[in-house]
Amino acid sequence: MSPDPLRDVDGYRRAYRPADRRLVGGVSAGLAEHLGVPVLYVRLAFIVATWVQGIGVLAYLLLWRFLPLRRPDLSPGLESATRRGLRSRTRTGPTEIAQTIALGAVGIGVLLLIQATGRGIGGGLFAPLLVAVVGLAVIWRQFDDVAWERWMRQTRGWAFASRVAAGAALVALAGLYFLGKEGGWGAALNLASALVIALLGIGLILGPWISRLLGDLGEERRERVRSQERADVAAHLHDSVLQTLALLQKNAGDAATVATLARRQERELRAWLYGDDEQAGDSLVGALRAAAADVEDTHRVPVEVIAVGDAPLDPDALALARAAREAMINAAKHAKVDRIDVYAETDGHTADVFVRDRGVGFDLATIAGDRMGVRGSIVDRVERHGGLASIRSSPGEGTEVALSVTLRPRESPSTTATPEPPSTEEEP
């Protein structure tokens, strides 16, 4: 199951205003997505609420201000596909726009009807309130624009200074007003109302900025991480893929070099993309992969390493990896193959490694006696560590080297250091 896109980093489900499909502020669309109801119902609810003292409009404006805007969060690959026109964008359809306009018209009609019957907002207040609401909407709509966003986000410079100055001036004005009309309850009341008006003014000027600032922090952090990632990708591609491609162009005539370079680049890119970042010194599988890479580069034979489970690289596992490496080198040198398969399996108790080629093969009887490579560096090495090594080969069928050691239990790291029990029979 894919993660819920509405879920925040800290696990809470938050409502957002979607940036990519909104008619006015995206409040209805965002709420509909959050609540899991059709967007039409949400719009209807806002319009019905407007009939009650204009609550719908106020709620809409407040939500417009306080719901954070969310741009569609696309993975880089999908973004590029969108740019190339491979994906279709979700656009607000004409039906939906027409529907909303009709809904709005009906809403305003009913509102006017309520006004006409005299049970709405108090007579003289209605027109100014409507104007004020529209004015606020216009101001806030402005704040939604990117230019304003940038301007409002500046925390220093003349914009910030002028805003602070405006706030200070309003407070000072209120103080002067109080001093001018000193004394009495009426003055205190006047002061209070002036203060409230001043605070409201400051709030109107700074409020959107503060909420925007808070809302944008997360967005900005994400954007920064994303651009850093992009820079990392670009740097890596430059250091690896582009360099290899340049080398390939220079060596275009040499098929073997081209194949080696391509193979090495593929290996590096895979390790980078899919996080095979175990170091050669860390684990058995890491050591096997390093050995395979080495053999590939030196002998120009692809080595496919498949591993199930992994084990820490203790002396036994190291011997196993070295023996496997010797088997790979033998196969690459003598078997005349274009591919070597290495399979490693660890279940926590034993580690098995199989090195297989489908090359010319050889007759074990003729070779086992005088060749030190196989005996000394493969079979004996593994057997010294209490393991087993067997070689199966027949001319024309290829060769398989099977290696196996018993792993030491992990929770006793000092087994090698424990003193030997005193042996009685060696006493003189």
Add this chain to the structure above:
Amino acid sequence: MTTLRVAIVDDHAMFRTGVRAEIDGPVDVVAEAEDVDSAVTVIAATQPDVVLLDVHMPGGGGLEVMRRLQARHPGTKFLALSVSDAAEDVIGIIRAGARGYVTKNISGPELLDAIGRVAAGDAVFSPRLAGFVLDAFAGTIEIAQVDEDLDRLTEREREVMRLIARGYAYKEVAKELFISIKTVETHVSSVLRKLQLSSRHELTRWANDRRLI
């Protein structure tokens, strides 16, 4: 035997051209598609026997293609053909119903062989996939889509998967274990089934549906 009809779904045009050049002739490439939507359309229109399906594609990837087509076209088999090495991708697409998985550096003849096998109803495991499968059943890799109660492999199935992971071909596996190729195919298919039907419950239902028990 009639020529197999194959569709290639991959968002890289060059790769599609390359695959088509290698396999057209022995099989009949009837359709190409570059994303989920076009894939669903052309596969529904041409009804190929086997779909070579890329795992990563714009608009949802191979999983989405299978999700949208499987119910309507149960006869169409999917063979995942991917450059991805991530166990989640690979196991995920197999669990969603693909009949096999091969990597993109596969040779032409091997790919043709895999297409033939999948069309005949068999499962195709590359050595790499066999490694992932063994890992998934052993519980040593964490894959979100693999349940806790994954049915265990029998000793024989495990042996077959190990040999495939070691790079053995089916007929070599058969020779090694002294069984027929048919038996190897049966084991491989049952591993695939266990992977696709995660819980014991589902497996029982599967067997019931086919009047096996």
